[in-house]
Each structure stands twice: as C-alpha cells, then as structure tokens.
Amino acid sequence: xxxxxxxxxxxxxxxxxxxxxxxxxxxxxxxxxxxxxxxxxxxxxxxxxxxxxxxxxxxxxxxxxxxxxxxxxxxxxxxxxxxxxxxxxxxxxxxxxxxxxxxxxxxxxxxxxxxxxxxxxxxxxxxxxxxxxxxxxxxxxxxxxxxxxxxxxxxxxxxxxxxxxxxxxxxxxxxxxxxxxxxxxxxxxxxxxxxxxxxxxxxxxxxxxxxxxxxxxxxxxxxxxxxxxxxxxxxxxxxxxxxxxxxxxxxxxxxxxxxxxxxxxxxxxxxxxx
Amino acid sequence: xxxxxxxxxxxxxxxxxxxxxxxxxxxxxxxxxxxxxxxxxxxxxxxxxxxxxxxxxxxxxxxxxxxxxxxxxxxxxxxxxxxxxxxxxxxxxxxxxxxxxxxxxxxxxxxxxxxxxxxxxxxxxxxxxxxxxxxxxxxxxxxxxxxxxxxxxxxxxxxxxxxxxxxxxxxxxxxxxxxxxxxxxxxxxxxxxxxxxxxxxxxxxxxxxxxxxxxxxxxxxxxxxxxxxxxxxxxxxxxxxxxxxxxxxxxxxxxxxxxxxxxxxxxxxxxxxxxxxxxxxxxxxxxxxxx
Numbered sequence: 001x002x003x004x005x006x007x008x009x010x011x012x013x014x015x016x017x018x019x020x021x022x023x024x025x026x027x028x029x030x031x032x033x034x035x036x037x038x039x040x041x042x043x044x045x046x047x048x049x050x051x052x053x054x055x056x057x058x059x060x061x062x063x064x065x066x067x068x069x070x071x072x073x074x075x076x077x078x079x080x081x082x083x084x085x086x087x088x089x090x091x092x093x094x095x096x097x098x099x100x101x102x103x104x105x106x107x108x109x110x111x112x113x114x115x116x117x118x119x120x121x122x123x124x125x126x127x128x129x130x131x132x133x134x135x136x137x138x139x140x141x142x143x144x145x146x147x148x149x150x151x152x153x154x155x156x157x158x159x160x161x162x163x164x165x166x167x168x169x170x171x172x173x174x175x176x177x178x179x180x181x182x183x184x185x186x187x188x189x190x191x192x193x194x195x196x197x198x199x200x201x202x203x204x205x206x207x208x209x210x211x212x213x214x215x216x217x218x219x220x221x222x223x224x225x226x227x228x229x230x231x232x233x234x235x236x237x238x239x240x241x242x243x244x245x246x247x248x249x250x251x252x253x254x255x256x257x258x259x260x261x262x263x264x265x266x267x268x269x270x271x272x273x274x
Numbered sequence: 275x276x277x278x279x280x281x282x283x284x285x286x287x288x289x290x291x292x293x294x295x296x297x298x299x300x301x302x303x304x305x306x307x308x309x310x311x312x313x314x315x316x317x318x319x320x321x322x323x324x325x326x327x328x329x330x331x332x333x334x335x336x337x338x339x340x341x342x343x344x345x346x347x348x349x350x351x352x353x354x355x356x357x358x359x360x361x362x363x364x365x366x367x368x369x370x371x372x373x374x375x376x377x378x379x380x381x382x383x384x385x386x387x388x389x390x391x392x393x394x395x396x397x398x399x400x401x402x403x404x405x406x407x408x409x410x411x412x413x414x415x416x417x418x419x420x421x422x423x424x425x426x427x428x429x430x431x432x433x434x435x436x437x438x439x440x441x442x443x444x445x446x447x448x449x450x451x452x453x454x455x456x457x458x459x460x461x462x463x464x465x466x467x468x469x470x471x472x473x474x475x476x477x478x479x480x481x482x483x484x485x486x487x488x489x490x491x492x493x494x495x496x497x498x499x500x501x502x503x504x505x506x507x508x509x510x511x512x513x514x515x516x517x518x519x520x521x522x523x524x525x526x527x528x529x530x531x532x533x534x535x536x537x538x539x540x541x542x543x544x545x546x547x548x549x550x551x552x553x554x555x556x557x558x559x560x561x562x563x564x565x
Contacts, residue, residue, distance in 0.1 A: 031408055033404070033408030033409045033410075034404065034408045037404035037405065037408060038401075038405075040401075041393070041397070041401040041404075044393060044397055044401075045390055045392045045393055048392045048393065049392060108386075108388055108389075108390075108391070109384045109386055109387075109388030110388045110389065110390060112356050112384060112388065113382065113384065113388045113402075113452070114405065116354050116355060116356050116380070116382050117377055117378070117402070117405050117406060118377040118378045118405065118406065119405045123405075270358070271355065271356060272356055272357060272358040272360075272372065273356065273357075273358055274317050274318075274358045274359060
C-alpha cells in the first residue's frame with residue numbers, strides 16, 4: 001500500500017489495477033464430495049494391495065512385541081520407549097506410503113489429469129489425509145491395543161489420548177511425505193528421504209535419551225522438530241491420568257506442523273508445469 | 275481477446291460461463307474452439323513453440339501432425355492449461371486457456387495412459403466421474419456416463435479388470451474413456467492410437483467421428499502417423515515448433531500436388547527450407563495458404 005488512510009477520510013481508491021482475485025466457486029476451500037471421493041479412491045487402491053495393508057498393521061505390532069521382550073527385565077524402560085514408538089510408527093509408515101503414493105500420482109500423469117479437471121488441490125490433499133488418517137487409526141488401534149492389553153504397557157492416562165496423538169502423528173507423516181515427494185524424481189529417491197527427514201528427528205526426539213541431557217545445540221534443534229512433541233505428548237499420557245497443559249501444547253504443535261506442511265505440500269502441486 | 279500476461283479475473287465477458295445450451299449468442303457467432311495468436315512456449319532457453327497462429331473450428335476433428343518432438347504435446351498441454359511459460363494469445367472455448375471454468379468442459383488424454391493401475395477400469399472411471407460430477411444427487415448421472423464411456427471404448431468385458439493387468443492398448447483406451455466422461459465440448463487427445471492394432475484404430479477413429487458428428491464436440495488429435503491425417507477434417511502440420519500448414523487434407527494435397535499427406539508434409543518441409551535459405555527470414559507458409 002502506498003496510500004495512507006487518514007481518519008475520517010473517504011476510503012482510498014483501490015491501489016491495484018487489476019480486478020479482485022477470481023471468486024471461488026464455493027466458500028469452502030475444498031469440496032467435501034470430491035475430498036470423500038478421493039479418500040475412497042485412495043483406500044480402494046490400497047484394498048487391491050492387501051500385502052501392504054497387512055505389513056502396515058502387523059509390523060508395528062511385531063516391533064512393539066520385540067521391544068517388550070528386549071526389555072524383559074526393565075518394564076519401566078519398555079513403558080517409556082513403547083509409548084514413544086506408538087507415536088513414531090504411524091509417522092514413519094504414513095510418510096513412506098504417502099510419499100510413494102503421491103510420487104506415483106505425479107509420475108503416472110494422473111496428477112496432471114486431475115489438476116486439469118475441476119478438482120481443487122485441497123480436495124486432493126484432504127482426500128489423502130483422510131484416507132491415511134483412517135488407516136492410521138486402524139494401525140494405531142491394533143498396536144495400542146496389543147501394547148496395553150497383551151504386552152502390559154503401563155499407561156496412566158487414557159488409551160484414547162494415545163490414539164489421538166498417534167493419528168496426529170500419522171497426519172504429520174502424511175504431510176511430510178506429500179511435501180518431500182515433490183523433490184523426489186523416482187521411488188528410489190523418495191525412499192531415501194525417509195532416513196533423511198525422519199532419522200534426525202528420531203535421534204533427537206528424546207527416544208534414546210532425555211532431550212535435556214543432549215548437547216545444548218542439539219536440544220535447541222530438537223525443540224523445533226515436530227517429532228519431539230509427538231513423543232513428548234505420548235509420554236504425558238503415559239505419566240499423567242488427566243489431560244495436562246503440556247499434552248495440549250504438544251498436540252497443538254503437532255497439528256499445527258501437520259497443517260503447515262500440508263499447506264507447503266499443496267504449494268508443490270502445480271497446475272502448470274514446464 | 276485475452277492475453278496470457280493479464281489476470282483472468284479481468285475477463286470482460288462474465289456471462290460466458292453460463293450454460294452453453296442457454297446461451298444463444300454462442301451459436302449466433304461461433305467462436306472457434308481454440309484461437310491462438312503469437313503463441314510461444316520457451317522451455318529451458320529452447321523455443322518449443324514459435325509464435326503459432328491458428329484456429330481450431332468447432333464440431334470438427336483437427337489433426338495435429340508432425341514428427342516426435344516437434345511440440346505437439348506442448349501445444350496440447352498449453353490448450354488444456356497445464357503448460358507453464360506460455361506467452362501470446364490462446365483462447366479455448368471463449369476463455370483464456372487454463373481458466374478454471376474450462377476444466378469441466380475439456381477432456382484430455384495424455385500420451386501415456388494416466389489411470390490408476392491398482393484400480394479396476396470401472397473404479398478408475400467412477401473416481402474421475404465423481405471429480406466431474408460430485409455428490410449424491412449426481413449418482414445416476416455418474417453411473418450412466420461411466421457405463422457409456424466404457425462402452426464407447428469397447429471395454430465392457432474388461433470393466434472389472436485392474437487397469438494394471440490390461441494390455442497397453444487397453445490401458446490407453448481406459449485413459450480415453452476417462453476423457454469422454456461428462457461429454458466434454460473439447461477433446462484433446464495426445465497420440466490416442468499409438469500401439470493399437472488396425473481394427474482398433476479404425477474403431478477409435480469411427481468413435482471420434484461419432485463424437486464430433488453426433489455429439490457436436492470438437493476434437494484436437496495428435497499423431498505422428500501421417501496416414502491418420504486422412505481421417506481428419508482439418509490438419510495442423512508442425513515441425514520444430516512451427517506450423518507448416520493449416521488446411522483440410524484434400525486442399526493440402528491439391529496445393530502441393532501430392533498423393534498423400536505424408537508427401538505434402540515433405541514437400542512443405544523442403545519448401546520451408548528453400549525459403550529459409552533464400553531469404554534468411556523463413557516465411558510461415560501457413561499464413562499465406564490457410565486463408
């Protein structure tokens with residue numbers, strides 16, 4: 001703005017020469033019907049791939065069970081690490097699944113086709129987030145149920161809160177996967193982004209050692225990495241019977257990060273490409 | 275007429291997005307389906323399309339012919355609105371190319387079949403139909419248009435087969451069926467008959483003529499096989515990002531004294547080369563001959 005509105009003065013003339021931005025067809029940024037159709041399509045694609053579904057559901061359970069007997073003599077350690085892992089698994093799986101799925105969408109030409117059709121970017125991203133969010137609920141429910149009722153994971157708070165954090169983590173994983181798929185030219189590269197993006201977070205999130213005990217520089221870095229708050233949130237549920245302020249903060253930060261990265265991911269979907 | 279540099283929101287004709295059937299002005303003064311002037315695409319410092327000017331008439335099949343790499347796909351992507359760095363004028367169905375209002379009105383088939391391999395033929399079409407006509411109320415409409423599209427491309431017997439398990443030709447027909455959903459006014463087909471056997475190719479060209487003749491749609495079909503040119507109403511011959519000719523196949527053969535479009539193409543290439551050598555300023559033949 002170059003003009004300054006004086007108090008009481010007439011409203012300044014529009015400074016932009018062009019007309020207002022194109023009006024949206026609807027008030028919502030996404031069309032619920034198209035988003036639902038996209039989510040159904042993504043789930044239908046997975047339905048034709050039962051092995052992937054089985055791996056997504058079984059692998060976390062096997063890992064947690066393994067962990068339980070690795071720390072056979074130290075149940076308290078299993079409680080700590082187990083709860084953290086319940087938050088980390090959905091993030092890793094959804095990261096991988098989303099980055100490959102959207103990369104395929106980009107390379108197969110279906111993305112170009114969809115964006116030449118009346119589909120909003122938010123419809124597509126919302127559809128993916130919804131489909132993988134549902135999948136994450138199934139995955140987390142199985143792993144959490146097994147941990148608590150079979151493996152004896154000692155959770156003081158509500159298992160529903162564990163599930164909630166797990167779903168938020170899954171959304172964050174979906175968002176990160178969607179975002180990095182824009183920078184991967186092949187499935188090989190997409191898979192390599194997993195260690196590149198998630199391993200540092202895994203090391204710094206407080207799973208191996210308390211974040212306060214790290215080198216101050218690393219602690220500062222871990223403070224800005226979303227997985228730290230995912231693990232922190234899980235630990236809050238583990239140790240407190242009620243919803244704590246810290247838990248709320250953690251859940252909000254993970255949600256905000258997921259929303260931010262999803263928005264960045266939307267920016268990588270271009271209707272016009274070179 | 276709209277220019278690429280301008281904001282689409284400044285479109286002077288806001289009524290143009292109303293229902294085409296209820297718009298008598300559209301029939302009274304038929305705008306060409308595609309109008310291009312000084313259309314240029316530069317990609318990585320290389321001029322892929324060099325100042326093209328042409329019109330694609332409505333209700334006809336216009337063939338876009340030329341060797342691989344001559345810019346056919348880029349031109350089609352510009353028309354559909356997925357090509358970046360397009361300059362000049364390019365109007366499609368009365369709107370600047372890429373206008374959101376055009377999205378439901380154009381069917382586009384990319385060169386490689388763009389369908390989901392891990393869905394069945396019907397599931398693919400169901401999804402794309404839901405993108406075109408979302409909502410519970412349009413369910414019957416969707417079912418009908420999916421059934422018709424599958425029938426159009428003769429895949430009724432394969433409707434419940436995974437697209438990934440189909441042959442290459444069958445998959446490209448699934449891709450075509452997607453573009454036929456919702457009866458678009460303009461169909462942009464990038465090499466739709468590559469790799470098909472002669473019988474299927476004939477059937478598809480018959481389908482294209484049905485779509486243009488009975489359903490009144492405009493088709494822009496690219497091919498690098500010159501013998502397909504004979505089946506088009508009009509031809510745009512391209513080479514190295516330029517238009518060599520914009521004419522009906524018969525007129526093209528007559529004018530160049532050739533028996534086939536392929537010969538005519540070669541004749542025009544030679545002519546263009548001779549002109550370029552003579553004047554150092556290659557005169558676009560298309561402009562003189564087409565009018």
